[in-house]
Amino acid sequence: MHRLSRRVGGYLILIVLLFLVPVGTRDPYYLYTAYRIFLLIIMAVGLRVTMTTGQVSFAHAAFMAIGAYSSALLVMRVGLSFWLALPLAGIIAMVVAILIGFPILRLTGVYFFLVTFAFGTVVMLIITNYWRDVFGGTQGLLNIPVPDPLAIPGLPPLEFTTMTPFYYLGLMVMIIMILFAVRLDRSRFGRVFRAIRQQDALAQSVGVNLFSYKMLGWAIACFFAGIAGSLFSHMHKVITPGDFTIQLAVYCVVYVIVGGEHKVSGPILGTALLCLVAEYLRGFGPIEPLAYGVALVLVIVFMPQGILGILPRINAWLGNLWPGPSQGVSNNDTTGA
C-alpha cells in the first residue's frame, strides 16, 4: 500500500513538472520537441496494445496518416470543429483497421508483419498518387487550420497561436490515452491479450475467441494512431505523405521493444529516451537511424525485457530513490488487485 502510494506520488510529481515546463521556458523548440514526443508516445503506447496480442504491425505510420488526413479534411472540407475531428480521426483509423483486420488478422508472426508493411505502403501510395484534388498528391495538404479556441470556464479562451497551448493539448491527450491504456491492461481484456500471446491454443481451449480479441487490440492500436495523426496535422498546418514514412512505423516498433512490452510504461520510456537521444544526435548528421538500429540490437541481445527489465537493477543501485516500477519485471503488479 505504502509502495503504491509512493509510486502514484512519483507519477503525480512528474505530471506537475510536465505541466510547469511552459512556465519555465517559452522556447518553441523545446515545446515543439515535447509535443512531438507526446504524439510518438501515443503512437507507441497504442502499438503496444496490438503487440500484446502477438501482432507486430508495421502499418502504424499509415494509420497515423489516415488520422491526419481525415482530421484535416473533416475540418477543411466538411467544416467540422477540430474538437470533433480529433475523436473522429481516431474512429476512422479504427474503422479502416477493422475492415483490413478481417483478412489480415488470421495471420501471425512474420506474415502479419509483411502484410501490414504492404498495407502501409499501399495506403501511402494511394494518398500520394490518387485523388490529388482531395489528398493533394506529394505536396499534401496546406493551410490546415489550428484548433478552435478552447473555452475553459473561469479562464480566458485558449487560443492556439503559440506553441504553449499545443503543448498542453498534447500533454492532456497523451495522459488520457495513457490512462486508458493502463485501465485496459489491468482489465480482463488486457489479461486475455497477454494470454493469447503466451499460449493461443490454451486460450482457445478455455473459450477465448482469438480473432475477436486480436481484432479488439488491433482496432484500439489504430485508434491511438489516428488520434496522434490528428494532433500532428493541426499543429504542423501542413501534412505531406513524407511525414508518415515506413521509417516512422519502424521507429514505433523500436520504441516499444527498447522500452519493454510488458507494461504501458515501457513504450513511454522507450519513446522518450530514444527521442531525446535522437534530438541530441541531430547535430552529428543523419545518424539517427543508425543509432536506433544499434539500440535495437543491443536491447534484443542484452535486455530482452527492454528498459523495464533493467529498472529494478538501477533501482537497487540508487537505493530505492526511484519511485518507479520497483516491482521489476514480474507481472504481479499488473493484476490490479
Place this chain on the structure above:
Amino acid sequence: MILLELKGLTKYFGGLAAVDSLDLAVNAGQIVGLIGPNGAGKTTAFSLIAGFLPPTRGSVLFKGEDITNLKPNKIAGKGLTRTFQLTTLFGEMTVAENLYIAVHLQARPSFFGSIFSAPSTRSKEQELHDRTGALMDSMGLSELRDELAKNLPHGHQRLLGIAMAIATDPEVVLLDEPVSGMNQEETTTTMRLINEIRETGVTVLLVEHNMRTVMELCDRIAVLNYGNKIAEGTPKEISEDEDVIKAYLGSEEAA
C-alpha cells in the same frame, strides 16, 4: 445417455492414418479412458474432438449436435474442454490469473464496463473472483495463487491445467495424460480429484499411459493401436483382452 459420440472419426497426415474410423460413445457421468501404445493416435483423437484439427472424415456429436467443424472456443462454449499434454499454461501469469482467463466463458464482460470498472462489472468480477478462489481451494492451489505458473512444481502445473479446464464449467472434460510426470503421492491426489470432478456431474474422457490410474479410475476403456480401436470394455474386460495384451506387451519387450 450418450453425451459425446464419435462416428467414423478419421485423420490422415499425408498417407498415414493417425486415427482410423474411430467409433466411440461416452455416457454422461462416466470416466472413460483412451489408452494405447505411443503413437496410437490418442492425442490426435483429442485434438479432433476439441476442434484443434479438422478430421479427414467422420463426425463428432456432442449432446446430439454435430460439432465437427466448430472452432475450439465455440466447442468450449458448448461445454467441452480439453487439457493439454505436458504443461501448457500461461507461464508469465500467476496461478490466479491463469484461472481468471479460464473463467472467461462465464463472464462476457462489457468492454467499457471493464475499463471504467462499472458497478455491474465489478460485482460480476467479484463473483468470478470467488469462483477462482473456490477452485483453487478444491485443487489445493490456494497457497500458490500469486506464483507465476512457470515457477510451479511440475505436479502443481498439471493440476492447474486441470483446474483451468474445470473453470470453464464443462459438461465433458478431456484430460490428456493428467498424471504424467507425477510422483506416487501426486498421482493419488490427482486421481481422487478426477473422481471428485466426476461426482460434480462432469463427464471425463482421459488419455493416460499409467495403467494403474486407468484401471482404477475408468468405468470404460477404449484401446487404440495404429489409429484403430482394437478393444472397448470395462477395465476387467480390457485387462483380459488378448489383442490388448499383444499390442502392449508385443513380442519383444514389456511396456
